[in-house]
Amino acid sequence: MSAFELLSPKIKKAIWDLKWPALRPIQEVAIPLILETTDHLVLSAATASGKTEAAFLPILSAIEQSGQDYLRVLYIAPLKALINDQFERIERLCEYVDVPVHKWHGDVSGNDKKKFINTPAGILQITPESLESLFINRSTFLQSLWKQVSYIVIDEIHVFLATERGAQLRSLLFRVQEYVANPTRIIGLSATVNDPDGYIANWLSPEGPDQVKVIQSDDGDKEIFYALHHYPNEEQGKLPLELYRDIRDLTKEYSSMIFANDRGLVEETAVLLNRLAEHEGAPRDYLAHHSSIDKSEREYVEEILKTANRPKSVVCTATLELGIDIGSMDMVIQIDSTFSVASLKQRIGRTGRRDGMSQILQIYTTKASHLLHAVAVTELFLEKWVEPPQAYAKPYDVLFHQILSICCERNGLYLDDLMDSILRNPVFQVIPRGHIVDLVDHMIKKEYLELVPGAQEFIVGLEGERILRSREFYSVFSVQEEYEVFHLNRRIGAVDKTPAVEVGNNLILAGKLWSIESVDSNKDKIYVVPAVDAKRPVFLGSGGAIHRMISEKMQEVLCSNHLYSYLNDAAAQELKGIREVYARLGVMANQRVIIIGKNETLIELFAGTVISNTLMWMLRVMGVEQVTTNGLGHIKIVGRQDGILKLLESITKREWNSQELLSVTFPQEIYRTKFSFYLNEEQQKELHVSAMVDVERTVEFLSDKQFIVFTC
Template sequence: MSTFDLLSNSMKKKVWDMKWERFTVIQEMTIPVVIQTDKDIVVSSGTASGKTEAVFLPVLSLVEKEARGKVKVLYISPLKALINNQFERIEKLCEYNQIEIHRWHGDVDHGQKKKFVKNPAGILQITPESIESLFVNRTEYIQSIFKDIEFIIIDEIHSFIDKGRGVQLRSLISRLEAYCNKRPRIIGLSATIDNFELVKKWVNYENPNQVEVLQTDEGDKELNYYLMHFPLDEENKKPVELYDDIRALTRNLKSIIFCNSRGGVEETTVFLNRLAKREGVGETYYPHHSSIDKKEREYVEKTIATATVPKSVIATSSLELGIDIGKIELVIQIDNTFTVSSLKQRLGRSGRESDKSQILQLYTTSMDSLIQSLAVMELVLEKWVEPSTGYGAPYDIMFHQILSLCHEFNGITLDDLLVSIKNNGSFHHIKAERIVMLIEHMLQYEYLELIPGENVFVVGLEGERLMRGKEFYPVFMTSEEYEVFDGARVIGMLDKGYPIAVDDNVILAGKLWTIVDIDENRNKIRVIKAVSAKPPRYLGGSGELHPRVAEKMMEILCSDKMFNYINDEGTLTLEDARKNNRLSGIGNQQRFFWIKRDEVLFESYTGTKIAKTLTLMFRSMGLESRVCDSVCRIQLKGVAFEQLKKVLEQLKNKEWFVDELLEYVKENEWFASKYSSMLPADLLIEMHIAHEMDVKGAIDFLKNKEFVVIDIEE
């Protein structure tokens, strides 16, 4: 029987309507597994390879007879905007079977939610936070909504696996399974994922062999790419020539321009629109990031998607996932992405039509950015991507879920609570004594309360304080922000973490504004239009460097390989960066220390966790040390040439233990998450070790590298 013949008549009719001549490779692989087996599935293929249809065509074929009166499919997405995009796509697939599709997230009208709760049916599209909200606020409807679910489809599953949000999601899935007539099948979709053994355990920890991985490179398009290096000017600003080049490239192409910061998005938007205006062209470049108001972002998405003349959107990772903004011809990345996965996800936004190639233009403005961009690009070409590692020691999310469980059951005994946690896909591996330690701590600090005589745990006073309001549902940290108004219109948000004053000029949503009023009590700022402004600053980190990316950077620095996809300025900068290595005869398995008086710079070229662990080792040897930049250079103070050589020898030969290094962690260096400060000290230490340290990796690094000490004043 052909793949097409496996589908229901309504789905066959839909395929005919779409005038498909054939299924894609991933569709040929996926449809039979969905229909002919009862396995969980992970579908991994390139962007625009047809993953959504690969899953929904067979799923709809299986559930369409019952889905008109029951919820049969739960579609989980990391983004509300992605839900809105996929709604229309899935709705078209359901044209001939009358299956209803319902959206449930913070922006959906209360009346629509109420209507769905009364008559749950079809497909429910939802975010993890909204599932949490259902458990907290509509507990009485949980069973009627979830009892008949057969499929849980998780879009962009890679965006969950390594994060606390993924721990929350897996916990919520385990909890809702208890209300289902039978365990639903889980199907995960991703274009950038690795370490499938871990992913299989995440999907089905009880029986990972029941998870089928379907993977193909078919969606990987022909890639045209180039890198232009434009060094920062004397004032540390991006040169005008860089913007001129972007303007020339995007003048006739519909593009996404990715920046690594929200402030960078704002600055780039204003500068490029100035260039367009000089040519007599109207607004051409539109900003998109998480601190721009939702309505403004939706306007930008619609404008770009429907544009009939070349327009470009300038974005952070807010457009990295598959939000539909139409056919993008060109992807631009300004300075390096922090991960290979991120670059691969971004370049996948172009060339989505079957006969089009992907076009990627990279720009760099510093030597480090150039080397890291080359390393990431080379790893993309090698088809390597950071492997999933999971979220270690998830006590902070367990704290959150214990509160949610106690609320869900309106009180729960210790035995039942322990069973719920031990049967949970996120926490099954945690020892009972650690769970009890956390529960006792929560009792002590009134996050939980024990009802006398009944031995039932309920949410305590401090727990109630945490659970009030929308901030309880997401488990990720957010910074305190001001809401910014132009008259009655909300423009976006500004971080409270940086000083802001009346009469300051700022850029927000791609426009120039003067602050006229700051209401500290209500967290509101009022602005009027300005003629000049500086980009706002936002809190945020640089991301974690994977050891393989760092190793690739060192390989590039130690090789003579010429890259035919970089401009002359980039080639000269690369050759300049290689000079020190050549003069010192350093190879890619060597690392060097530069000594100037009593200050040392260690070019570690290793991963973030290993570098942080090395700093603790140096401190234990009596040296002042810190990781001083995003490529993990380590600064050492108070050490001379001969002493450093002795220290290095001791570092290599010493037997290292995690516990002895912990006393050298500084107060501001401890692992921090939304709920980490509410944990007992022992559990916080475990989380810090899991997230911030890699003793084994550091020991291997010390044993396998040769260290060269160079006194640059000799």
């Protein structure tokens, strides 16, 4: 029986009415697996390949007889905008089977939420944070809510892996399943999943990872037109005007997404491109989109892009990397390299979405290191490699958060019941029982928890209530302190609290120029008026860790003489220049260079962020006090280190413990999360070590590589 024939008559009618010529490849594979097996699934296919329908066509076929009376499907997405975007697509199918679909997030009205809570049915679309809020604020309804849930669909599942948010979500899934009458099936959707080590299978189904199928569909590989142009950045902090002129020439007649790696650069780029367009007498068709722009402004931009009758472009960050529908884009432009291969793959997937269209990507780099990084990421993408998912650090911070949430949900509980809830929760099974008891004792001591006299029952303590009652409690990821920005009574967005925010200074936000007229520090608001000139705003934050494979590929590119056809002349010349030293010295890919100068020693490690950080701390333990590492893994030591080879050898031969490394770790280097500050000192250290330190792989790396020293 074909996949189409397995679907219910009403869903078949929907497909006919929607005039689909055929099922997509991912749908052909997914439908029988969902309807004829009990496996959990991860559906991995390119953006716009029909993944959402691949999940919901068979799910709706399965629940059409009961979806009107019970909540049967929980759909979880990382962004409210993605929920809003998918709502219409799912609702269109649901109409054929009379199954309701509901949204639940901060922008949904109280009346709509009340109606759903009183008569839960069909499909609920929700973010992890709103799911958390249900456990805290609607605990009396949880049994009736979750009892008949059969399917949990997680959109963009790769976003949740290896993060504190993913640990929170995994805990919440376990807590949902505690109320469910029959086993639920989890279906993850992603465009970038790569699971060679089976981590996702264990994440989805720790009790039976062999019951998880990861389905990858290329949906017929599209032709990719790819180019990398280099424009040397001669003025610190500013991109060359020639680069912007080239982007303008390239995008005049095409709808495009222009990705930048920080929000300030998004703003500056949108303004400069609009100025270039105005200079030509053309419309201002470059829009800005990032997380600090007000939601209504972002939605306005998304709607303009979807309905535009002439080419328009959006300058954006990762807010548009995921599957939010903004219509068909002709090309994607990336300013400097993405930090990861997965991100590059996501962004390429945003172009060429219509059948028969090619995917077009243009990358611009401005520094030699960015060029090398971009080539390495590109080559790994072309080799079809993507960062494998990794486990989050030992989640002491999320455990603290979930203990408060569980105590609130249960209105207090005995120690044995609390321990049972934690120890059976798969995300916390990496934490020893004794450490959990230590955390509970610490929470009592600090009044985050309270032990009711006589009853031996744990409830949320006074300090815990203060944390729990904050609107920021539902999320476990950190956000910077911000000022909201208003023009008259209209909210434009927000900017980080920095010294640059003061009356009289100008800034760019939402692609427009503003002057700060007043600052209300008590209410964290600033008021602005239009300006004629401004600087890009400063947004704090970093791009995250670089995988070892990318760093290794950078070294491989350096040691190669291969000519990459996608480089323009300037990029090819720049790459040739940075290769010359390695070629002259005869350096090979398995070797690592140490340059000893008069006043400093440089180790060109190319080992990824974690190994670089670990080696930096090891060197400090060995007596090298002034040592730092940059984002790409180069280690710089102040002063000559003529005995560096012996020092590295001694590192591989001695025993190490984490306390030694912690003793030389500067406060600003400690791994911090939103809730790590509430842990006891030992558990803060454990969290840091599990997230940032890998002694075993560092020693293995040092033993495996040949280090060669050059003195100058």
